[in-house]
Amino acid sequence: MLETGEPLTQKAIIEKTRLPPRTVRYAIRRLKTNALLKERLSFMDARQSIYSIAESGQAVLMG
Numbered sequence: 001m002l003e004t005g006e007p008l009t010q011k012a013i014i015e016k017t018r019l020p021p022r023t024v025r026y027a028i029r030r031l032k033t034n035a036l037l038k039e040r041l042s043f044m045d046a047r048q049s050i051y052s053i054a055e056s057g058q059a060v061l062m063g
Contacts, residue, residue, distance in 0.1 A: 001013055001016050001017055002037075002051060002052060002053045003053065005052075005053075006052075007040075007050045007051060007052040008050065008051055008052075009042060009048045009049065009050055009051070010024055010025070010028060010048070010049065010051070011048070013028075013051070028051060035054055036053065036054055037051055037052070037053065037054055038051065038052050038053065038054040039051055
């Protein structure tokens with residue numbers, strides 16, 4: 001989902017992929033641990049984070 005370049009919230013990822021929330025949380029945690037995912041706070045709702053692919057992650061995906 002994030003390969004499109006559009007930053008998404010966890011809720012948006014769950015809705016678009018139709019994956020269980022637990023699976024999405026696990027994937028986000030693994031991607032962040034491996035520095036493949038970038039996280040920032042949402043300006044619209046500070047309770048949510050917005051996720052996008054980190055530059056190092058783009059190199060891995062392209063390579």
